[in-house]
Amino acid sequence: MLQCVKELKREKRLYDIHPATQTGSGGNGDITAAWQQVDLHDGLWLSRLELVPHSASTLCYHKQPAMIDFGFIIGGQLNHKLKTNVMGGQVAATAGTAGIGYFPGREGVMQVRNGRPLKVLHVHVTPERLSRMLGADIGAMPASFRLIVEGTVNHDFMSKCAMDPLLQATALDVFNGRYHGRPQYLYLEAKALELISLQIGRLMSQEASRKKRALLSPNEKKRIHAAREFLVRDLAAPPTLNTLANFFCLSRNKLQIGFRELHGSSVFAYLREYKMQRARQLFDQTEMNVSQVAWEVGYTNVSQFTKAYKKRFGVLPKHYRKSVLDCHVPELPSVQLASI
Incomplete structure (x- = not known):
């Protein structure tokens, strides 16, 4: 009720x-x-x-x-x-x-x-x-x-x-x-x-x-969505483009076209952005340090992670992490419906 x-x-x-x-x-x-x-x-x-x-x-x-x-x-x-x-x-x-x-x-x-x-x-x-x-x-x-x-x-x-x-x-x-x-x-x-x-x-x-171009068929869309899930399953060891295409019975060209149509970017541009956004979420939601976050999103070289993060967000990850830890995060405003 x-x-x-x-x-x-x-x-x-x-x-x-x-x-x-x-x-x-x-x-x-x-x-x-x-x-x-x-x-x-x-x-x-x-x-x-x-x-x-x-x-x-x-x-x-x-x-x-x-x-x-x-x-x-x-x-x-x-x-x-x-x-x-x-x-x-x-x-x-x-x-x-x-x-x-x-x-x-x-x-x-x-x-x-x-x-x-x-x-x-x-x-x-x-x-x-x-x-x-x-x-x-x-x-x-x-x-x-x-x-x-x-x-x-x-x-x-x-x-x-x-x-x-x-x-x-x-x-x-x-x-x-x-x-x-x-x-x-x-x-x-x-x-x-x-x-x-x-x-x-x-x-x-x-x-x-x-x-x-012609729209993707429903079956191709389903396979490309599945390919996206497979791509980000293991950030430390993502599949190659050939492996991803072959596994889901798609040509490399069809896979790239499908990613651009359904996800707005090429396969590995999507993966890079996913890693960066995942890293930012980890800084926001956990107390993990820079090295731990780098490893979590698939970077074995912390310097490469730092360079990629600064290029994407314009700030060093250690500085972003410090700003998050220094700030209190309030709750959403309580304009709410309570119990259904």
Whole structure:
């Protein structure tokens, strides 16, 4: 049964979430949940949803204003049933997936699996606000998305992709509230804009790929996603390009094309970025020293790791580590839904 904190009734919430009726819903059970919403600017919001279902559950939701949603699945898995013809009205998402959606007067059903915590971060922006932020860059947007931002059309839109290491690390930083002593709202607004920029960049890259070559087949996409998992499984001894291609029955060229289309970079550019973002997360989340982090992400030579880290982030890893240890990391603001 869904229980909301009464004090939230005074807040202007973006979403109304409630349990589906038992008939034909697939069942509902108790859920522990936290909903946090931050109003960053007129027409720009950030929201954080964490659900821990104690049994398979189905929730209905309704979004109040028409807005463009930039969503990031941090953990867990969910299935959306939407009142739209886009993607057949069914959108499945797992951890590591990001998407851009626009559904005027959006209503839908969200199904969450038993015992698997769901963690979702959203940046919400009205088309009018995004149009002002894009300025002259709006002309470079894919036509189907640009017309929505301009307000010329009001149809449904959905695009999703796998998060690359930079996008995933940025979303994790925001979800976990890692402000490192910085002004909270200024930090969150800057990160929200960064997430929007990264996602729109991926959308533009996908559009360019469609114009240059035929889309990958569903089977090829599945194998390339599996290749990505295999690539980062052992950072100390990653496979060669030939080994990776042969193992998943792909040509080297098809593997590289697929990585660029699905993950936004070449195979080993992806691996380098993954190592750097993983290193930064270890500094943020543990007390490991520079040598330990270097070894953890596959560097046997600490000097090479230091050089690579400074080139990527513009700071020596020992200095970054010291700044993290010196700063208190506060909790996210408690604008929340308590118990479901």
